[in-house]
Amino acid sequence: MAKYRQKQPQLSDKLFLTDGGLETTLLFHNGFDLPEFAAFVLLQDGPGRKTLEQYFRTYTEIARSNRLGFVLESVTWRASSSWGQRLGYKDDALVAANRNAVEMLADIRNDCETEQTPMVISGCMGPRGDGYSVADKMSVSEAECYHRPQIAALQTTEADMVSAFTMNYSEEAIGLSLAAQATDMPVAISFTVETDGCLPSGEMLGEAVEAVDEATGAAPVYYMINCAHPGHFENVLVEGGPWLERIKGLRANASAKSHAELDEAEELDDGDPLEFGKQYRRLREKLPQLNVLGGCCGTDHRHILEICKACIN
Numbered sequence: 001m002a003k004y005r006q007k008q009p010q011l012s013d014k015l016f017l018t019d020g021g022l023e024t025t026l027l028f029h030n031g032f033d034l035p036e037f038a039a040f041v042l043l044q045d046g047p048g049r050k051t052l053e054q055y056f057r058t059y060t061e062i063a064r065s066n067r068l069g070f071v072l073e074s075v076t077w078r079a080s081s082s083w084g085q086r087l088g089y090k091d092d093a094l095v096a097a098n099r100n101a102v103e104m105l106a107d108i109r110n111d112c113e114t115e116q117t118p119m120v121i122s123g124c125m126g127p128r129g130d131g132y133s134v135a136d137k138m139s140v141s142e143a144e145c146y147h148r149p150q151i152a153a154l155q156t157t158e159a160d161m162v163s164a165f166t167m168n169y170s171e172e173a174i175g176l177s178l179a180a181q182a183t184d185m186p187v188a189i190s191f192t193v194e195t196d197g198c199l200p201s202g203e204m205l206g207e208a209v210e211a212v213d214e215a216t217g218a219a220p221v222y223y224m225i226n227c228a229h230p231g232h233f234e235n236v237l238v239e240g241g242p243w244l245e246r247i248k249g250l251r252a253n254a255s256a257k258s259h260a261e262l263d264e265a266e267e268l269d270d271g272d273p274l275e276f277g278k279q280y281r282r283l284r285e286k287l288p289q290l291n292v293l294g295g296c297c298g299t300d301h302r303h304i305l306e307i308c309k310a311c312i313n
Contacts, residue, residue: 014291018293021299057112076123079097080146122161132263154185162186165226234283238286247289280307
C-alpha cells in the first residue's frame with residue numbers, strides 16, 4: 001500500500017489544483033498522434049515520455065509557486081482492457097502501462113512535493129465506451145468486473161486513490177465504485193454532462209450522485225464534473241440539495257460547444273482563459289467545498305493559472 005494512501009489531504013478545505021486537458025494539449029500543441037485518444041501509449045516512447053514529464057512539472061510548478069496542493073492524475077484514462085485490446089496491448093502489457101504511469105508521477109512527487117504543496121497521486125480511469133454517448137450499456141455487475149483489473153493494477157502502485165472520469169451513466173459509476181471499495185482503494189467519480197446539465201444517459205446530475213451513494217454506501221470520497229463547459233452545468237450546481245456537498249472537484253472544458261460539436265471539430269477551441277477563471281470563482285463563491293480544480297478538453301497551463309489567480313484572491 002502506498003505510504004500516502006491513508007492521508008487524502010485534498011479532503012480538507014485547502015485548495016488543490018490539477019492539470020488541464022492532457023490529450024488535447026498533446027494533440028494540438030505538441031503534435032503527437034494519440035490512437036483512440038490514448039495518452040498512455042507515449043510512456044514507451046522516449047520523446048513522448050519526456051513531454052509527459054515536462055507537462056506535469058509545468059503544472060506542479062504553478063501549485064508550488066502559489067503554495068497550493070496538487071493532484072497528479074496518471075495518463076491511464078484509456079488504459080483499461082477494451083481500449084487496450086484496440087491498441088494491441090495484452091493484459092500484462094496493460095498492467096505494466098498502468099504501473100509505469102504511476103511510477104512517473106511518483107518520481108515527480110518526490111522531486112516537487114513540499115509541506116505547503118502536498119501532492120496526491122490518482123490513478124485515472126475512464127469509461128469502457130465513448131465518454132460522450134451511452135452505447136453498449138453495462139449492468140452494475142458487468143461494470144464492476146470490467147473495471148476491477150485496472151483498479152487492481154493501480155492498487156499495487158504509489159497511487160493514493162483512483163478517479164473515474166467522464167462517467168456518463170450511473171450503473172458504470174456504481175460498478176466501478178464497488179470494485180474500488182472491494183480493493184480498498186479510495187475512489188472519486190467524475191460525471192460528464194450535456195449542454196442541459198444532464199448526463200448523456202438523460203439522468204440529472206443530482207440523481208446520478210444520489211444513485212451511486214445509495215448503491216455503494218457512499219463509497220466515493222467525493223464527486224467531480226469534467227468534460228463540459230461551466231455554462232453547461234452552472235445552473236445545476238446552484239439549484240441546491242444535499243448532494244451538492246458531495247461535489248468537490250471541477251475539470252471543465254474550455255469550449256462551450258456541445259459534445260457532438262467537439263467530436264466534429266478539426267481545430268482546438270481553447271476559449272477564454274481569463275473568463276474561465278472567473279467562472280470557477282463564481283462557482284466557488286456559491287459552493288465553497290469545491291477545492292480540486294483543473295481543466296479538461298481545450299485547457300492548458302494558461303487556464304489553470306487563471307483559475308489559480310481567480311480563486312486565491
